[in-house]
Amino acid sequence: MGRRLLVLLLGAASLLLAQGTFALSTPHEPKVMYLTFDDGPNPLFTPIVFRVLEEYGARATFFPTGQTLRVFWDDEEVQDLLDRGHAVGSHSWAHSQLSTLTPEDLEDALVRANGTLQRRTGFTPTCLRPPYGVTDQAVERTLERMNLTVVGWDADPAEWSNPPVEEALAHIGKWERDGMVVLFHDRKWQTLEILRAVLEEYGQEGWTFAPLPECLRGGSMAARQQTRSSGDGPIGGLEVLQFDAVGGEQVLGGWAYDADSPEGGLEIFLNLDGEPTAYGRTGADHRFEVRVPAGTPGPVCLWAGNSGRQREDAFLGCHSGRRG
Numbered sequence: 001m002g003r004r005l006l007v008l009l010l011g012a013a014s015l016l017l018a019q020g021t022f023a024l025s026t027p028h029e030p031k032v033m034y035l036t037f038d039d040g041p042n043p044l045f046t047p048i049v050f051r052v053l054e055e056y057g058a059r060a061t062f063f064p065t066g067q068t069l070r071v072f073w074d075d076e077e078v079q080d081l082l083d084r085g086h087a088v089g090s091h092s093w094a095h096s097q098l099s100t101l102t103p104e105d106l107e108d109a110l111v112r113a114n115g116t117l118q119r120r121t122g123f124t125p126t127c128l129r130p131p132y133g134v135t136d137q138a139v140e141r142t143l144e145r146m147n148l149t150v151v152g153w154d155a156d157p158a159e160w161s162n163p164p165v166e167e168a169l170a171h172i173g174k175w176e177r178d179g180m181v182v183l184f185h186d187r188k189w190q191t192l193e194i195l196r197a198v199l200e201e202y203g204q205e206g207w208t209f210a211p212l213p214e215c216l217r218g219g220s221m222a223a224r225q226q227t228r229s230s231g232d233g234p235i236g237g238l239e240v241l242q243f244d245a246v247g248g249e250q251v252l253g254g255w256a257y258d259a260d261s262p263e264g265g266l267e268i269f270l271n272l273d274g275e276p277t278a279y280g281r282t283g284a285d286h287r288f289e290v291r292v293p294a295g296t297p298g299p300v301c302l303w304a305g306n307s308g309r310q311r312e313d314a315f316l317g318c319h320s321g322r323r324g
């Protein structure tokens with residue numbers, strides 16, 4: 001029936017990604033939550049969502065429609081999303097219910113969306129969230145042929161309908177489980193309030209917020225480097241290499257690449273104690289490691305420096321002092 005993250009309910013004519021159903025291949029890591037955002041990018045709300053996530057050292061997965069992405073974001077904005085440690089997947093081209101499309105229109109919607117993402121990221125997306133969470137067997141066969149993993153959700157607080165924050169939290173709590181997937185939309189003010197409440201409440205309980213592993217496949221350093229040419233800003237990525245649960249020290253490994261510095265040597269900065277600190281430089285392989293001491297307060301934010309009056313640094317995101 002194709003590769004998918006959440007169990008599908010079989011109906012007479014369609015397959016519905018059911019709220020509260022089980023995640024098959026999403027890791028059931030203890031107290032890990034996968035926040036996802038559909039229908040962007042929004043020129044106002046998506047950057048604010050980034051800032052809220054960074055306050056809590058959280059990472060997420062974004063599912064933009066190809067049509068909206070083409071209008072609002074070029075490769076610099078999408079690379080910035082990836083630099084921050086977030087993942088990206090397809091939400092098709094124009095948010096049409098896939099099961100209502102002809103085979104030709106379905107193919108066109110998926111190919112156009114994939115191409116728009118590929119030109120901006122350097123790689124073809126590996127996951128897709130169907131608009132409205134609905135597919136059918138014909139759609140499933142097409143997605144399998146295109147190597148797209150279908151992503152559903154556990155909890156949908158329907159923040160687009162402006163529910164009270166307490167009501168949204170209660171709904172998410174109803175479907176709570178390790179490795180749960182939560183559906184948001186980065187286009188409403190109420191999303192920001194509910195998102196902050198989720199990060200605050202679950203963060204205090206020791207939860208971490210990670211991008212979906214199935215959507216990270218393909219986003220390698222080599223693939224993303226293909227989008228860079230002389231004059232472009234640097235790009236990069238970061239991951240937790242080691243976490244000492246007892247001592248609290250964290251070792252972060254990452255990379256940063258600038259087409260104008262092919263031999264490496266980009267300066268890496270971080271915000272230990274709330275102050276920008278020059279930590280070191282990338283090696284000839286464009287990689288670096290950062291050791292974050294135990295007891296460092298708040299999320300640690302990193303960026304790769306890029307000299308020049310009109311050049312921008314690559315922001316590598318803010319990461320909590322916990323696993324993930």
